[in-house]
Every structure is written in structure tokens, then in C-alpha cells.
Amino acid sequence: MINHAWLIPVFPALAFPIIIFLTRRVRPLSALVGIAAIGASFVMAVGVLREVLLNGVTMAHPVEYASTWLGIPGLLKIEAGVLIDPLAAVMLLVVTLVALLVEIYSVGYMHGDPGFSTFFGYLSLFSASMLGLVLANNYFMIFFFWELVGLCSYLLIGFYYHKQSAARAGLKAFVTNRVADFGFMLGFFFLFAIFGTFNFRELAAAIPSYQNTGFLALAAALVFIGPIGKSAQFPLHVWLPDAMEGPTPVSALIHAATMVAAGVYLLARAFVLFASLPGIMLLVAYVGGFTALFAATIAITQRDIKRILAYSTISQLGYMVMAMGIGSMTAGMFHLMTHAFFKALLFLGAGSVIHALEEQDIFRMGGLYKDMKVTVSTFVIAALALAGVPPLAGFWSKDEILAGAFDHGFTGLYIIGTLVAFLTAFYMFRLIFVAFFGDRRAGLHAHESPLTMTVPLVILAVLSVVSGFVGAPFVSHGFSSFVYYGEPHHIEPNYGVMLLSTIVALAGIGLAWLLYGRPSDVPARLAERYRSIYKLLVNKYYIDEVYLWLFHRVGLGLAEAFNWHDRHVVDGVFDGVGDVTRLSGHKLRLLQTGNLQTYALVIFTAVVIIALWMAAPVLGGVIQ
Amino acid sequence: MANWHLLTVEILTAALGLGLLALGLLVPHSDRRGIAYVATAGLAGILAVAIGMREASGVVLGGYVIDPFGTYFKILFLVAAMLTAVCSYDYVEKMGLNQAEYYALLILATLGMMILASSGELVSLYTGLELMTITFCILAAYHLGDAKSAEAGIKYLLLGAMSSAIFLYGLSLVYGSSGTTVIREIGQQVATRGASPALLLGTIFILAGFAFKVTAVPFHMWSPDVYEGAPTPVTGFLSVASKAAAFAALVRVFFGALPDLHNFWVQLFIALAVLTIVLGNLVAIPQTNIKRLLAYSSIAQAGYLLLGIVSFSVLGVGAVAYYAMLYVFGNMGAFMAATAFYNNDGSDEIKDYAGLARRSPLVAALMLFSLLSLAGIPPMAGFVGKFYLFMSIISRQYIWLAILGILMSMVSVYYYLLVAKAMYLGNPPEGSKPLQVAPGLQVAMVVSLLILFILGIYPTPLTNYAMNSAVTFFMP
Amino acid sequence: MITLNHYLAVGGLLFCIGLFGALAKRNAIAVLMGIELMLNAVNINLVAFNHFLAPDQVTGQIFAIFVIVVAAAEVAVGLALVLNIYRRRLDSNIDDLDWLKW
């Protein structure tokens, strides 16, 4: 199966033209082609994983095969190749599985949309590109697909192109990502300039013995700009919240589970490069940690369900990047995997709600649990997993990152991570209490979504529960002896960290319940009837007020500051660069007067200047 | 005199062009459409012959070089001419006159380019260049009902004549300082006699002439005006083929006759490339007319091609050859879309493209993907081409130049996307109808769209061919 | 003794006079005249080089004949264009040809 792994991206790649050119008019057929293709890829991915497990393919002994794609003898060889190691095998499984479920879900979600077929076409193209990215055995190929997934993301964000905001969001995503890709490209060009190859394994063999670490660090820093853009790290994260303008299944697949994780995957692929440069590792770790905290604080203030999830995604991606930075590639990839499942679930659940209500503001929802039992219960499971409540998936992966930070002595990052865990639990359950519980708002007619949508939810919910166990410290030969850097190792359970993170998660949930969970008119009625108990309630409310004050003055203030910074400084810089470029274009344009003799004068002036500049020294005193 | 057969392609082209002129006198006006088909079919036939001769090599009459490098470019010209011919059917009919002469001139311009690309001798190089230039003047002014077209014609003629005067002065100095006009012999003379003041001056003047033809800044100023005024298919042809021909001749002259002076002229090319890339991309941003936008974009593209010259290596020449070929499809694709739009709406303003995607998905897609290819975004062919060009200068340690080039191609995405935004996100004007595109043009559009993708995803055959032709150029 | 350089100097002078005419005159026909002067200057160069440096072959003279032919073709097309524009705008001044700009 491994020898045919190159077929995995080919299936959806074929589905794209078939859907666009052949089955466009017949919608069910389009969906069928798309799902069948990704289904085939999924089966292949399972087969590959099985063989990797059975045949002793390890990180140190991967399977690689390639043929030359572009070649210039003696100077340059670019391969189209496949590199299968446990890292790729896991990633293949995650991508195909989530993509398959999302496509099935989309049958229900996109039902009746005029762009139904096109949507499946784009999804197939995206899946093909993403799978190609995962299989790539060299920087050039990964960049090729990296750009392609960016293009698909752009197409899908702007899917509702008649909406002005969607159009703008698509453009923003595209431009921001081009900036990042520019850095990435320069970075691996520098690597090529140093080592003369793009191949990951050849580079991995050459990098540790390379002496000129200054130049290497520059290359690594440039490569890191790629993940900063694609995985929406500060300060290039601005595109991701806006990207929520796309259809919700797209948000689930591309902007939560897979594409945005490509940056983390790249860090894992290029881990040798980063691991040999402690300074860059520290930079990676702190960019990740800061992004995690920063995005989590913003998530607290959001009202739009998809925006909460978007900031949550940025925050969790920061977590993964931080894990990479502290040297724990295993933990980062583990969290990538579990996060893919529960975050996809959260988005699909949100989509189910949006589908039912056509409403995205959580404060205009409420009481949905009565009508949408499957959606709400799976959503809660996912939220618990994200919050890190044991024994769900998120607990194990997050705990491993925190334990890693703690064990390696990154106390600051450990504190940040724990704080983020608390905030995460809080904002997720704020969302749940406000949107799903409490009173039903008037005028809302919720209904459960069709089976095509709920079945994927249930499957993802199961995965959100169980997928953490493969990496739990109590499992021998778990995830850490499978995907690793250096030597396979076994994570020792750190009970102190576990306990603290559990407490923090529960505290976050509890605080959310205190602030948003209680039916708000009950205290009022009680206060009317029993004035003596009212004091107690007031006292209790007083505690709330403290919390609230703390939050509003400190927490929310911070969040607002971040938010303002985000809107004005970061966006402003991007706009400013654009303005300068555009204005210089306007000024330079005026040189073009339309008079042909002026043009001729410019030409001959140029000739004279060139002659004076170039010829004078060579002629040796012609013009002295 | 036994190797006349090497000239088959040129002779057939001349015969086709002259035959069409004669045919135009014989065929009644009502049947003139047939001439367009004859022209296209004839070009296709010659293309097949040229492809069959791609490995041929030899020297005719001591000064005319047939080699894979030249034949590669001839194939390029023929492809471009075919696309232009297909693109012109409706447009020329709309202009309303002299169809036979139009196609004949198109083909004779192609002949001029072929001579230019294959000349191993300065006299035939000059005549080829002038055949191309003068024919283009007439074609640029061909839209007789439009004053802008005449203005484009006279601008191109006068500026072209001035630039070719200085070019010619340079040729005379090179002839004087080497005593011969055969490029190979000049190379030998320069190697033995070394640099001299007149030779260096001649080099500068020749460079100015080529810089004019390839629209390098600051010799570029004619091009936006001429591109805007000329009939759209002619603009496409001019921007693609004449530029490629000038590059082929430039490579022959500078790499063949003046390689010993490369330390001297490479610096000039670096300066030109930097100016061209920066200015072309920046001034493209505020443009509102699609043809002017494409003019500035094609100035910028010329800057990228100059990078291949700067690298002064086999890789650089191969990269120029490859990029020129895919540039044919990228740029002609954009011009085909612009022509189709003009045929329907009579406008070249970008704002009128609003909502084009809903009026004609094919035209919009062709425009979008052509522009993406020009911007160098994978998986479009332009990506591979730019990659080769940047690689060629990186291998010569001009890393800063590569960075500048990549940075400016990021900028280019901005203005390309402005067009895409109008087409995909704007609303079509009230009462607008779907675009009517002739079947022939539709086929050409689909073909060039496919080729843009194929060359991006599986470029190896063409890159190998381009590299091989570059290698034979260096080792005849 | 009249040397090659004397002829080249005449050529250079003629070239630059022609260039000045081409750059500085308003009338399109005058610009064409300037260009003709430039081409004649080149021909003086070519023939002089031929005469002084490589008299065994007639390359320079041949080249000059081709230049004359090309110049004639250029003049023909150029004057036709001038006539065309004149009929439309009643003007053959280049200053006024600025519909295409920016």
C-alpha cells in the first residue's frame, strides 16, 4: 500500500475536473464523486498507517521514493516524491478522515445552494493539495502544495462572492498569506543555497554538522514566517477570523482542522532545522505562547459563534507552535491530531446551529438543547475535550504540552499555557451556556439537522473522546514512541501538572457557569419574595461583581487592548505598506506624458548616462 | 549550397504571407473569412514542419544559423501567431477592412522574427528586425477607424526608427572594431583584440536598441501607449512574440559576439532589470485600462526575463526560453480574454469587467488563470518559469536580485487581483447579456488554459527542451 | 592626410544633428527628416570602415544599401501615417499626439 501512497492525492485531484466539467449539472453525482474520491483516499490512508505500524517504518527509517520533476544536471534537481513516515501516516489519516466527514456533512449543509457542485469541486481540489503537502518529500514540493491550499482557501473563503465582506476576507487571506509565503520561499531558497538540495532527508543529514549558524538561523527564521502566516500566528493571524465568511464546513476543514495545521506540520517536517538552533526555537516557542494567550483573551469578548471558534483555533495553533518551540514535536503533533477532531466537530456543530437558525450571534440563541439534542451533546463533548477535561482527547494532548514546558524548565510558558487552558474552558462554556442553555429566545425555530449532518458529528464526538488515549502516558508504545524527534521515548505522567490543569479547566467552566449559566430572572423573583435571602444573593452577586470587575477591568481591558492593536496597528501596517506602494505607482505614472519626443529624449538621455557611467572608467580617460 | 532545406520554415512562411496577399486580390469580399482560416491552417502546417525540424542544425550562406535554439523560438512565434490569428477573426471583421492584408502582415511579421532569431550575421539581423518593426507599425495603426490606433502606429514608427538608428550606429561601431559582421567572427576578433572604446560604445548602443524592443525601463515608454492604441490581438502578438524575438537576438549577439565583455554589459543588464521590474510593477497598480495594465505587467515580465540574461549561463538562457514560451500562453490568454470582451462590449476599461464571471465563466477563468500565471502562483506555468529565472541568478550569487524580484512579484499579485476582483465580485451592469465568443476562439481559450496548467504541473518535457536548446546554443 | 577618424567625425556630427532634429522638432515630417540624417550618418560610418579597414570585402557597402532600403520603407510608411493622422486631425504636430498617456 505504501508504494501506491502517491495515489492518495490523485483521487480527489481527479474528482475536481470531473465535478467541474462533467457532473456540474447533476448535483447528487457531484457529491458522490467527491465523497467517493476522498473515501478511497481514506481507505488508502488507513492501509498506509497499518503498513507503517506492521512493517516497522519509523521516523528514522521512512519510506521514500521520487522521480525527477525538474532537473538541471549538475545544478539542481527537484523531485516529485513521497516520504512516508509515522508523521506523514498520522497526518494522512487525520486529513482524509476529517475531509471525508466534512464532505458528507456538506451534503446536508449545502443542500439547495446554487454553488453545490462547485463547492464539492473546490473541496476535492483542496483535499488533493493538502494530501500532496503531507506526502511531500522536499521543500519545493511542499511549497507548491502550500500555495495550492492557499489558493483553494482563497476560493472557498470567497465562495459567497456576492457578499462584499466575503470578497474582502478572501483578498485579505490571500495577501497575508503571500507575505508569509514570500518569507518561507526565501528561507528554503537560502537552505538550497547552503546545502544544494530541497530534500528533507538530505537536509536533515547535512544540517547538524553545518557550522555557519548565523546564516542558517536566518534561513530558519524565514522558513518560520511560513507557519506564522498559514497557522495564523501573531502578527499574521489577521486573516483567519475574517476567513469565517466562508461556508461553515470549509471553516471546519480548512480553517480549523487541516490547512491551518499545515504550518505546524511544516515545523515538524523541518524539525531538524529548528532543533539545531536554540535561539530560533525560543522564538518559535514564544510566538506560539503569546499567540495562544492573545487569541484566548480576544475569544472571551466575541459574540459571533464562528469568531469565538476562530480565535480559539488561533489560540490552539499557538499551543501547538509553542510545543514545537519547546522541543516537544510529539506533543505538538498529538495536539494537532486531537484538535483536528474536536475543533472540526465544534465547527460542524456550529454549522448545524447556523443551518437551523441562520443566526451567528450567541446572545440571540438560547435553549437550543431542547430541539437539537445530537448537535448540542456532541458540541458539549467537543467543548469538554477542548477545555481539557479528563479523560477526553484534549486533556491528554494539552497536558503533554504543559508537562513538556514544565519539565524543560520553561516556567513562563507553562504559566501562560495554564492560563490559556483556564481561559479556553471559560470562553467555550460561556458560549455553551449562553447559546444552548437558558431560555429559548422568542422567534427562534430550531430543528435538528438531517442525518448526513448529525452522523459525522457523532463520529467526531467518539473520536474526540477516544483519540487521546493513543498518547496517554499510561499507554505503552503510544503516540510518543511513534511520532518523535530524536529517540523514541515514553512520556512519564506528571501528576502535579495533570491535577492543576484539570482544576484550572473545571474552574474555567465553573466561572462560566457563575456568570452565564444561571437563569437570570430567578434571583430577581426570589429577591422580591424573600428579602432576607436577598442579602445572601447580593453577597454572592458581589463575588460575581469582583470577578466581573476583574474581568472587565483587567481581562477584558487587556483583550480590548489586544483587539484594538489588532484592528489598528497590525491591519494598519498592512494597509500602510499597500498605500505606499500604490501611491508611488500613482506618482511614477505621471512620467508617462504621452509625448513621443519626451520618450525619445528619455531614451537618449539614458544612453548618454549609461555611456558616461559605464564607459568612462573603462575607456581610461576618454572623459576626464 | 546544398543546405537550402534548412530554410524550409522561413520559405514556407514567406510563401504563405505572399500567397495570402495574392489571395486577397482574388477572393471576393464576401468570402474573406476563408482567408483567416487559410492563414490559421497554414500556420499550423508550418508549425508542424518546424517541430519536425527542431533538432536540425547548420549554417546557411555563412551567416544564417539554424540550430535548436532558433527553432525553439520559431515554434514560439508560430504558436503566438496562430493564437493571434484565431483571436483576430471577429476583431478584424469588426474593423471592417482589408482582412487578407491583415493576416499577410501578421505572417510576414512572424517571418521577420524568425530571421531575427536565426541571424548569425548583423546585416540579416538588421533586416529581420526592421521587417518585424515596420510590419508592426502598420498592424498597430490597422484600426483605421480609430484615431488612437494611428497614434500608436506613428509613435511606434518614429520611436522605433530612432532606436534602430542608435542600434545601427552601434552595429557600425562593432563592425568597425572587428572588421566583420558575422557574429561568430566578431566573437573571435573581440577575444583577440580585447575591449576598445568604440567596441564598448557600440555595445552600449546595441544594448539600447534591444532594450527598446524588449521594453526595458527607461526604454519602455512607447509600449503602454502603443499597446493601448493598437488593435487588441496585435497588442497581444506584439507583447509576446516581438519581445521573445528581441530576446533571442539579444542572446545571440551578446552571448555569441560579446561574451568576453560580459563583465561590462552584465552590470548594465542588472541596472535595467532592477528598474524594469520595480517600475513595471509599481506603475501597473493605478492603471484602469486592461491593455495598459497588461502593458506594464509585460514590462515587468521583461524585467524577469532580463534576469536570465544577467545570469550569463546555460541555465539563464534556458530559463529565458522556457519563460518566453509560457509567457506566450499566459499573455496571449489574457489578450484573448480582453479581445473577446472587446468584441462584445467594445471596452477595455477594467471597471467594465465587473461581473464578467457570471456573463462568461470561460473568459473570466482564462483571464484569471492567465494573470495568476503571470504572477507566478503555482500550479500555473508562470511559477516554474519564475523559479527557473530566479534559480539562474541565485546560482550566480545575485541573491539580492532574486529577493527583489520575488518581492515585486508579490506586489504584482495585487494588481492582478484587482482585475480578478472586478470579474468575480462585481455585479454585471443592468441588462448585460452573456458574452458571445466564436467557437474557434473558445477552443483556443480552452487549449491555452489547459497548457498553462499542464506546463505548471508537468513542465519537465518543455524545460528539458528549452535547456537542451540553450545547451546547443553554447556548444554548437 | 584625411584619416578614418575624419570620416567618423563627419558621421558623428551628422548623427547628432539628426538626433537633435528628431528630438526637438514639432512637425512629424521634420522628425522623419532627422531620422534620415541619422541613418545617413551610420552609412558614412559603414562605408568608411569598409574603405579603411576591410577593403577586400564590400560588407560595409552592402550593409549601407540595406540601410537605405529600410530607410525608404520607413519613410513610406511614416509619411502614410502622417497623412492619415493629418486627415483626421488637420495637424501634423507631434505635441498634439497625446491621446495615449498615463
Next chain:
Amino acid sequence: MLDVSALLFWLLAAITIAAALAVVLLKNIVHSALYLVLTFAGVAGIYILLQAEFLAAVQLLIYAGAVAILIVFAVMLTRRGDIKASNLYNFNYLAAGVVSLALLVIIILGNGRMAWTAAPAPAPASNVAAIANAFLGRYAIPFEVAAVLLLVAMVGAILLARGGKPER
């Protein structure tokens, strides 16, 4: 001491340059055109000094004959307003003068520093025969191209001069 050929050279050079200056300096375009003919004739004289008699003949026939007459015709056809002020300078003539002068200095200095290397070979006995051989021999290809070029120019000139009348 001046020999005859030197005297002739100086004379022809002076006439040619003076006539060329008149072409660009005069304000009446008809006068300019006439001085252009004189310049062409002067150049033809220089060709004779350089033993290029055939070329001198070609120069007289094509330039002084055909081209100059074409120009005079065009001048007449586009005449409008005051002929005495028909050939004025444009607004950037000063810059044009500076650039032309600079180029002149560069060219003269560049050529002046050359040590030209001559090939030690005698001139062919008959220019005309040698030229004919070259045209039909080594330069057959540019010769044919030039023929095509003239045809193109003819077709183009007719098309463009006839103007925008659609054919019936």
C-alpha cells in the same frame, strides 16, 4: 599641404554638415526639405571619395530622388497655416540640444581614442561586381527579406494613406 582629395573631403564635409544644420534649424519646412536633398547629395559625394561609386549612385537615386520627393509631397499635402513657421521647435528643444551635444562628445572622444586595425588586403577591382556577387551569394537572405520588406511597406503605405474608408 593639402592634396586634392583632402580638399574635396573638407569641402564635401562642410557642405554636408552645413546643409544638415540647415535642415534642423530652419523654420520653413519646405526649405528644410530642400536642404535635406543637398545633404543627401553631399553624402553621396563622400561615398565617391570612399570609392563606393555604386553606393553613391544608389544614394542619389533613392534618397535625393525618391525619399526627398516623397517628403516634399507629404509637406505639401499636410500644409496648413503659415508655411514660414511650419517647422518650429517643441518645448524640450534645450534638453534635446544638451543630449545631442553630449552624445556627440562621447562619440567623437570614443572614436578618437581608437587605434583601428586594418586588414591588409587590396580592394576588389570592381565594386559593382563584388556587390552583385554578395547580394546573390552571402547576402541572399537579407536581400530577399529586404524585398519582402519593401512589399510590406508598399502595402502598408497604401492601406494607411487611403484611410478609414471601409471596403465595399
